[in-house]
Amino acid sequence: MIFSCTPSRIVRPLEKGNKLITAHLGGPLIGFAETTIPIQFTSVMYAQGVSDKLTAFESLHTTSLFFGVFQTDIGVCYKMYYNDKLKLGISATPSLNIAFDKWESNLKIWPLLDVNAYWEITQKKSFFYAGVNNWFELANNKAHEQVQVNNWFINPQLGFNYVRKKWNYNIETKYLAPTIKNEPNVVDYRGINGYGALGIYLGFTRTF
Amino acid sequence: MKKIIFYFYPIVLIFLISSCAHLDSNLYNNKKITEYKLDNYTDVNDFNLDSTYRIQDSLIHVFTLQSKTNSESSSTKIYAIYIGKITSINTDTVIMYCHGNKWHMDFYWQRAKLLANIGGKNNYGVLMIDYRGYGLSEGNPSEDGMYADVDAGLQWLKMNGLTDNRLVIYGFSLGSSSACELTANPRSLTPSKVILEAPFASTAVMVQDGSQLSMPSSFFTNAKIDNAEEIKKINQPLMWIHGTNDLFLNINTHGQVVFNNHKGLYKEAYKITGADHGEIPPKLGYNNYMEAIKLFIRK
Numbered sequence: 001m002i003f004s005c006t007p008s009r010i011v012r013p014l015e016k017g018n019k020l021i022t023a024h025l026g027g028p029l030i031g032f033a034e035t036t037i038p039i040q041f042t043s044v045m046y047a048q049g050v051s052d053k054l055t056a057f058e059s060l061h062t063t064s065l066f067f068g069v070f071q072t073d074i075g076v077c078y079k080m081y082y083n084d085k086l087k088l089g090i091s092a093t094p095s096l097n098i099a100f101d102k103w104e105s106n107l108k109i110w111p112l113l114d115v116n117a118y119w120e121i122t123q124k125k126s127f128f129y130a131g132v133n134n135w136f137e138l139a140n141n142k143a144h145e146q147v148q149v150n151n152w153f154i155n156p157q158l159g160f161n162y163v164r165k166k167w168n169y170n171i172e173t174k175y176l177a178p179t180i181k182n183e184p185n186v187v188d189y190r191g192i193n194g195y196g197a198l199g200i201y202l203g204f205t206r207t208f
Numbered sequence: 209m210k211k212i213i214f215y216f217y218p219i220v221l222i223f224l225i226s227s228c229a230h231l232d233s234n235l236y237n238n239k240k241i242t243e244y245k246l247d248n249y250t251d252v253n254d255f256n257l258d259s260t261y262r263i264q265d266s267l268i269h270v271f272t273l274q275s276k277t278n279s280e281s282s283s284t285k286i287y288a289i290y291i292g293k294i295t296s297i298n299t300d301t302v303i304m305y306c307h308g309n310k311w312h313m314d315f316y317w318q319r320a321k322l323l324a325n326i327g328g329k330n331n332y333g334v335l336m337i338d339y340r341g342y343g344l345s346e347g348n349p350s351e352d353g354m355y356a357d358v359d360a361g362l363q364w365l366k367m368n369g370l371t372d373n374r375l376v377i378y379g380f381s382l383g384s385s386s387a388c389e390l391t392a393n394p395r396s397l398t399p400s401k402v403i404l405e406a407p408f409a410s411t412a413v414m415v416q417d418g419s420q421l422s423m424p425s426s427f428f429t430n431a432k433i434d435n436a437e438e439i440k441k442i443n444q445p446l447m448w449i450h451g452t453n454d455l456f457l458n459i460n461t462h463g464q465v466v467f468n469n470h471k472g473l474y475k476e477a478y479k480i481t482g483a484d485h486g487e488i489p490p491k492l493g494y495n496n497y498m499e500a501i502k503l504f505i506r507k
Contacts, residue, residue, distance in 0.1 A: 069427050099427060106424035139422035143412035144436045144465050148422050177420060184458040187418040 014049030026201030170203030292333030298369025306383030312343030451483030
């Protein structure tokens with residue numbers, strides 16, 4: 001659950017040639033010092049509209065970097081459907097999460113797929129969105145020859161993107177691994193009825 | 209090209225200098241205090257024993273030891289408590305109790321008293337130390353430091369006449385790492401028996417439990433604690449005790465893996481129904497707990 005350190009990267013593709021930089025902050029909720037806090041993962045992302053339907057992006061996980069782990073997401077967001085009348089769209093965002101540490105030179109790659117439906121509600125095109133974030137663990141084994149039981153994590157998410165002229169603001173909540181019991185665990189995750197972890201994420205975007 | 213260097217330079221720089229920022233220090237749940245209160249300790253505790261378990265003052269020895277890792281040039285002063293007659297260490301059976309991650313020896317005083325009273329009033333000697341950074345012990349916690357600190361205790365026992373055949377090492381939770389390491393790779397003394405209460409398998413399992421992914425532990429910690437591997441080198445008899453409701457260290461992903469990997473001739477497991485981390489003595493019942501350990505030690 002600690003894996004999901006960012007909100008959905010791009011939900012609505014940019015117009016061709018448009019660019020943005022986003023700072024993301026947040027993570028799963030945990031019990032800490034007798035209160036509940038989100039783990040404060042941070043990252044920055046650059047995205048550019050390749051066409052009106054396709055946006056490419058790359059991010060850098062700054063918290064990981066500070067602790068000696070180079071972690072990045074590389075992917076694209078593709079507009080699969082858009083209804084002009086309803087202002088409703090559906091996008092798919094396949095990406096790779098790549099992490100490499102300087103301590104033991106371990107490398108891991110996890111494929112991700114976000115699928116979101118978004119609904120534009122203002123003239124400036126602020127939008128709500130709902131969808132699922134899918135994480136795939138390709139390894140079948142864990143430490144000490146133990147079996148990796150779960151290879152596909154489905155995380156529902158809900159968010160709002162408040163669009164201004166140059167700055168956009170994003171808030172998202174995610175229900176991480178809702179089918180997996182969160183106890184026993186060394187991390188005191190806060191989920192629903194003992195399952196999964198709720199995550200809260202903020203995004204601050206500058207468009208160009 | 210200049211632009212690329214301009215953007216990547218700070219990233220590479222942070223990546224390279226990030227050795228000062230690792231999560232290891234957050235792994236240790238140490239707490240500084242101004243004095244050891246023992247029976248007068250009133251802060252949060254897992255359980256409190258009644259007066260029948262009281263240890264007479266003349267058998268409680270609080271003292272300091274000097275501990276040094278191989279890579280250190282100077283020693284660190286750590287605190288220790290010995291329960292028993294120091295002059296009898298050359299004939300007594302002694303339990304080296306390696307405590308868990310929480311705070312300091314005051315928190316574990318009740319547990320040490322239980323061990324001292326196994327098989328009769330003050331029957332076994334018990335040595336407990338506060339790892340560096342815990343309680344009154346100086347310095348900062350580290351994996352190497354923790355092993356050196358426990359070994360400093362073993363050196364003291366050896367100096368007072370303890371021999372390998374009368375040493376039992378007991379590791380609870382985090383303390384299981386010292387118990388496994390110093391039995392698999394002996395330094396001052398070689399324990400004759402090993403007791404592990406709610407042990408953890410490795411830092412890798414901790415990270416993988418936390419992330420649910422097959423994630424390398426090096427993404428989070430430099431600690432190389434690997435009880436599940438170290439236990440393979442241990443041939444001494446093993447007693448494993450774990451609560452079935454341990455919400456911190458999963459009995460299946462941690463304790464069971466360690467137990468399964470022990471290849472020695474004798475081992476016994478106690479899975480305590482409904483017991484959470486730290487609840488084993490009261491859930492099992494103090495007398496049952498002590499009796500089980502007594503039988504194991506005398507076997």
